Amino acid sequence: MPTDSASWPEPLSARHHAWSTPPRRPRMANDEDVRPGIALNSRYLSRDGVPVIPVSGEMHYSRVPRARWAERLRQMKAGGVTVVASYLFWLHHAPTRDRVSFEGNLDVAAFVDLAVETGLDVVLRIGPWCHGESRNGGFPDWVQQAPVRHRTDDPGYLELVAEWFAQIGAQLAGRASADGPVLGIQLENELYDQPQHLVTLKRLAREAGMSAPIWTATAWGGADLPEDEVLPLYGGYGDGFWVDADAPWDPTFRDHYFFSHIWDDAGIGADVRRAQAIEAASGGPRTPSEEFPAATCELAGGMATAYHRRPHPSALDVATIAHCKIGNGSAWQGYYMYTGGTNPESADGMHESHATGYPNDITPRGYDFHSPIGEAGTLAPSHAELRRQHAFLAAFGDRLATMPSSLPDVRPSGIEDDRTLRWALRSDGTSGFVFVAWHQPHFPLAAYRGARFTVTLDDSEITFPSRPVDVPPGTLARWPVGLTAGDVTIAWATASALTLLPGGTPTLVLLAEAGIAPELAVRAADGTVEVHAVTPGLEPLGLGGLDVLVLPAETAGSVWVAEDGGRRLLLSEDELQWDASGTVTVKAVKTSGVRVYDPSHRAFGEPAGPTPPPAVVLASAEQIRSAAGTVPVAYGKYDGRQSAPTPDVFEELAAVYRLGLPDWATDPAADTLLHIYWAGDIGELRVDGRIVTDRYWDGSRWTVNLTDIGYRAGADLTLHLLPLASGSTVSLPGEAADRLAATDTQLLAIDRIEVVARATATL
Template identity: 30%
Template sequence: MKSRFKYLIASTLIISLAFGFQNTLGQTLKKYEINAEVAPVKIYSDHLKMGGSNPKGETILVNNYFLSKSGNPFIPITGEFHFSRYPNQYWEESIQKMKAGGINIIATYVFWNIHEEHEGKFRWDGDRDLKKFIALCAKNDMYVFVRVGPFCHGEIRNGGLPDWLLGRPLMIRSNDPAYLSYVEKLYDEIGTQLKGTYFKDGGSVIGIQLENEYQHSAAPWGLTYAGQPHDWTAAESDLSLTQAGVGVSETKNPYADLGNDHMKILKSLALKAGMDVPLYTATGWGNAAIVTNESIPVTAAYAYPFWTAHKDISPFFLYKDMHCDPDYAPVRYQPEDYPAFPAELGTGIMTVYSRRPIVEQKSFDAMMNRCLGSGANGLGYYMYHSGSTPRGDRYYFSDEAYGLPKISYDFQAPIGEFGQVREGFQRLKLINRFAQEFGDLLAPMTTVLPENAPILKPENVTDLRYAVRIKDNSGFLFVNNFQDDLKTTDKPDIQIAIKTGGDVVTIPEASGFTMKEGENVIFPFHLAINGADLIYATAQLYTKSDDGKMPYYVFVSQDGSNAEFSFAKSNGLSIKKSPGISLDQNEKRILVKCSKGTSEFTANVKGRQTKILVIEKSLALQSYLVTIKGQKSLMFSDAVILQENDMISALSAGRNAFTIHVYPKFLGKLNAENAAVLASVNNSLMSEFNISVPEFKLEPTVRQIGERKTVVTLPPSLNGLNDLFLNIDYTGDTGMGFLDGELVTDEFWKGTLWQIGLKKFYPNAASKEMVFYFRPVNEGASYLDDISPKDRPDFSKLKQVLNIRKISFTPEYKVNLQFE
C-alpha cells in the first residue's frame, strides 16, 4: 500500500509559493507544478466474487478500482433516504427530487424494530411498505441499495434492534445460534418483500449492505436509567473496543476472526433469503469487519460529528490517495483490492441535546471534490433526504438514549425533513452531474498529489490544496479552498503546470485564476470533445448532450471570472465565436476567452459542430436536466424542476411568479396547468417563460398561553398548494409541536429557522390548533459553543432566554408544465 503512495508523492514537484513572476498585467502569479507522469493503476478483479446481469443482458461488475455497467466505468452516486421516516404518499415526489439532484442510487435502511416492534408480528404496511418504495424507485429508473441490518444504527432506538431482543437468552451481534435464528427470520421477511425486485430479475435492487459498523460502533440500548452510562448494543466480546459514532480505531480486536465469520454467516443468510445481487457492501472504516473479497468495504467522512465532545477540524478537505489510505484508517482489509467507495459522506448531521453542530452547506460539494480528487470512484451521501422518526406503540423509535429529538431527523440535509430543497442540494447537483456524465473517463484515472500533501494540516488554510487524476495524458485538476470550522483565504493569480507523458499543460497559460474562499473547482485537461483536443479549460465540466443534430457541452465558471478554453490547433478545427467571445491563435492552439456571465461558442471539426455553453456557478445552481420532445435540455429556475415522463413540474416555495429559461432554445409552446404563461421574445441563447399563479396570502392566527406555550390555528385546507410551511423564528432550548395532544414534531434550537411542512398532517389537521411548547435556553448550556456567535443569547440580564420573534407561513406552489 505505502510503496505506491510514496511513488506518486516522489513523482511530483511543487514550486514554493515564494517563487513567482510578473505577468503582463503586473500581477504576481503563484506558480505550482505537478508531475503527472505516473504509472497507471493496476486493475484486477479475479479475487472479487461479485457482479451480475439482468434479463436484458446488462451487467454490473466490480474490480479493485471501479464499478462498471455493461462494460463502461460507472461512478455510483448514492443518496440515503429512509422510507419509513417519510409519508408514503409523498415518496414518489421525493424520489423525483433525488433524481433531479443527480442521484442514481437510493440507499435505505430496513429498521428491524420498526417492522417487528412486537415479536413475531412483522408490519410492512403504510410507511413501512418496502415493496411499494422499491417499486416507485424502479418506476423512476433509480437503483436501490437495501441496508438490511440486523443492526443499522441510523439514530434509531437500539440501532434498530427490537427491545424484546434484550430479554431473550442470547448474545446479540454474535454467532450465537439463538441470535442468528432471529436474524434468519428477519432476512426471510425482507427477502419476501424484495422478491422479484432484484437486478437479476430486471428490477432495481443492485446492492445489499450487511450489518453496520460491525466490531466498530454501536448504539445505546433504549432501556436505560437516568444518569446511567451508555450500555452499547454490541456483543460482550466487542464492548471494550466499541465506540460512539464513526472514528479511528487503532487497537486490534482479538475477536476479529469471529467478526469476519459473523459477516460471512450474515451473507449466507441473506443469500438463503433470496437476496442475490451484484454488489454487497459492508462498512469498513475504523477496523470494522467485512466479508473479504465478497463485499465492498465502504468508507465514511463526517466533518461535523455530534458524538465528539466539541468541535474538531477534520482532515476531510485535504487530498490524499483514498485507494491506498482510506479515511478512518487503519482498516481490516487490503485497500488496493477494492474501489474507494465512500458511502457515508456527511451531508449534514444530527443534533443531540448536548451538541448542536451547524453544518455549512458549502462543505458538501467541497468534500465531494476532495473525495473524487483523492481517487474515490463512488459517492454516497448520508443523509441526502431526511425525515421524521415514527413513534411506535410503546415508545419513540428515535434514539432518545443518545439525546436525539424524539421525532425530527432533519439532519440539515440537502433535502430537509419536510422535503425542503436547500443550498446543499444545488451544490451537490453540479458534482453529481459531472460524475454521472464523465464518470467513464474519471473512474480509471490515477490520483497524483503534490509533494506537500502528506504534511499539509487541516489548520493550514493558506497553502493551496490541489490534486490531479490522469490516464493517457488526459485528466482533471481538482482544487479545494474550504475547511470546516475555519475560514480559508482567497487565493488569487494561481497557475498550475501539469507535466504529462506528452507535454506540460499550464492552467491557465499566461494569467492566473482565483480560488475564492470556501469554493472548489474541477478543470479538465486534454479532454476530447467530438474530435477536438481541449488542452485545458478554466471552467468546470457539468454535462453534455450527444443527441439531436447539435451536440453540446456545458461548463461552469466561477462567478465573476473570465473562463478560457485552449484547443490544440489542427487542420480540421475552427471556432465560431459569438458576442462576448474573443479568440487568440498561434501555431499550437486556439485560445477562446469568454466574458463574464453566460456565453456560447461552437467548435467545428471537419464539419462536425459542437456548441460549448459557459454559465456562471450562480446560474448553474438553478439548473435542471430535463428531456423536452426527445431533446436533452437544461432548465434554469428558482423553482425546483421535477420530471415524470413528458410531464415537468415546478415547485416554487414562497413565490407565486417565477421564470424558466430553456437551453437549447425551445421554439414551441409551453402550457401550464392553472397558471399564466408569458413567453419572452429575445435574442438570448435561451427561451424564457414567465409563469404565475394566484398568490396565496395567509397570516397565522396565534395566541399565547403563558410564556412557554404558543397556539397556532391551522387553515381549513391547503387550497391546492403543494405544501404550506409553518416558520418559527425563535431563541430557546427546545420546541415541541402537538396536534390533538399528541407530539407530532420537535426541534433542538440551534440558531436556524424552524420550518414545519404541514401537508403530511392534512386533512386531519384542517382548522385545528397546533400547540407549541418551548423551553428557554440556560446560560452555560453545553451546546452554546456550537451556536454561531451572532445567534447566542445575551445572558447579561436573564440567566434563561426564550424569545419567539415571528411565526409565519410560506406557501409552496406546484405548476405542471407541458411543452408542445
C-alpha cells in the first residue's frame, strides 16, 4: 500500500443497528415446560440468567458402537460442542412391528445418561420421519408399506406413531420430561406445509411422557410452522450430494459464504421433495420468527457422498459457513454431522438408495460424512477450525448473544461478486466484534487489497487498523472492538478473539491471522488510544490489569481450550479429549508434547504426555482376484442420476486384496487405524467375508478403526475395490477428477495402506 495516507482507499464502513423490536418472551421454556435455570427470548437462550450461544453437534448413537460412545462424546466436548443431537431411527429399532429393540447401541436412555455425565445437553430428533440418508426416511418397511397417508393426521398413521412414541417414552423413563435432562425435542424433519400435524405430534409426544423446554422443527424450504409451538431451525451447506452430477455450484450453496440476514435455504431437502412430489410452502418466511432467535441445527459439518455426486468440503469450507452464521447473528450453532458413523448391518440395507425410491444411492454401511469426527473416530482438520470458533463462543457468548448483527454499508452485489470484502459487525452499541470471511470453494478469491474499517457505534466512531492491510484468501477473522477485559479496554485489534483466561490478572488470548501483522489498540481512561504493533508468540503483552497473549497463526491447528475444570489454554498437535471433570486424555501419534498455559506464571508449562508409538508401517496387499475385465461407464440410472452397481455386479467385477498387518494391530491398547490411499469407484472392507464398512472414492483418505470393525488375530481382512471407468460421469472433487481424466480406460490403484498405532494416556 502507498505510505501516504492521503492516497489510502476509503475505509469500509458499518453502523451499529440496535434491535428493531423489544425482546419477546415466548411461552416455550418460560410458561410452558419450565425448567429451572433455562429461559428463552426472541434474542437468545439463557442459563441461570446468563445468555449463552449453544453449540450442538449431531451424533447418531445407533450408527456408533456403544463401546465408543463415551470417547465420541469426549471428542465432541473437546471440540467445544455443548449439546449432542441425535435422530431416533425407527427403522433401526423396529425392523418388524413385533421386534422392537433398545439394546446395545440402540439404548437411547443409556446414551442420554452418558451424554449428561460427560457434561453435554441433549436434543432428541424423534421423527417419526427423519431422513438422515436412511431407507424410507427412517420408517421401517412395515410402516412405509402401511395403507395410510404418511406424515399427516391420518388416524391410521397416528396410531402407528403413537405406538412408536410410547416405546420411546417408556425407554426414556422421564429423561425427557420437566424433571429430566433432555434440553430439546425435534418433531418430524423437513415438513413444509402441515403445521397442524406438528402440533399433533407434539401432543402425541406429551401423551407418551415426553416434553422438553425447547421444541424444534426444521424451517428451511419456506416451511409453514405452527406459531409459538416450535423453535424454527435453519441449516447451511456449501455443497451437497443431492443435486445432479453435472450441476454447477448451486446458488443455494454459494449464499452461505456471504454475510446475510436471510436464514432460509431452499436447497436443503429439495431432492426428497422432488422424489416424494412434495412442494415447499410458497411465500414462507426467509427470516426467523419475531418470537424466536436465529438458530441452526444443520450447518455443514462435512458432506456425505452419493454415488453420482461426491463432494468433499475442505476444513475451511466448513468453517467459513459456521463463521458467517455467527456474524449473521446466530444464537445457536448446530452441525450435521459432527460425528460420523456406520449404518447397522442389514440384509436389505439401512441406507437411502434408488432401490427404495430415493434419487440418491448412498453407501450401504459407511456414514463418515467427512465430519469433524469421522466414522473411525479420528479428527478431521475441520475439528480444529471449528473448535476455535466454539472457544470464542464459550468465552464471549454471554456478550455476543446480546449483540445484533449489522451489515456493512457496501455489500456484495450478488453471489458472483468476488471483489467486495465480506464482513459484518455484531455490537451492543459500545463494543462488539468485526467478522471477516474471505474464502469460498470452487472459485478461489484473490487477496483483498487495502482493507481498513470504520465502525460507528452509539457514541463513537472507530477506524482501524492504523494503516490498510491486505486480507489473504482463507482469512476468517473475529476482531474485537471496544472490548473491556479486566480493567483494560481494547479499542480494537487485528487478531482474532479466542478466549479469556481467568486469574488475578486475566489473559485475553488472540490468534494472529496468517499474512496480517497484528496490531492492538488500548484506550486509556481519558479516551486516548495507544496502538501497539505486536509480534505473535507464546509470551503475553502486559497492560497492567490485563495480559494479552497473541498466538502465532501457525499454532492455530494445535490450539485447544478446555472449559471444564476451569478454563485452560492448551497446545497439542495430538488429539485431546475431556469430560465434565476436565480430565484430559491424550491420543498421541505425532508428538509427546501437550503444553498448558499458566496465567499466574505468564507462560506455557513444559511438554507432557505419552510417548508416541513407533513410526507408521505399511500393510501388505496381496491381490487374490483381479478386476474382471473392463467395467461399464454406467450401471443404470434412476430419475436421471447414475445408480451404484448392485451387490451381485460388484461381486463379479471388483478386485480383491488380502491385507497383511503386523501382530500388534490387534492389540486393543494400540487402537490401530488403517489409512487407505486408493483410487477407483467403490471400496468395501470385509472381515471374514462380512462387509464392515464401505466407501465411494472421492480422492480423500479412507480411515478405518480396526477395533470398531471387529478385526482380531487370525481374521481374514480383505479389501474389495471396483475400478472406475474413465468415461464415468459421476461428479468428483477437482484432484480426483483430474486423476480419472488422466486414465485411458479405467482407474484402480492402491497407493499405500498405512497401519497406525496410537498411545493413549491421561494427564
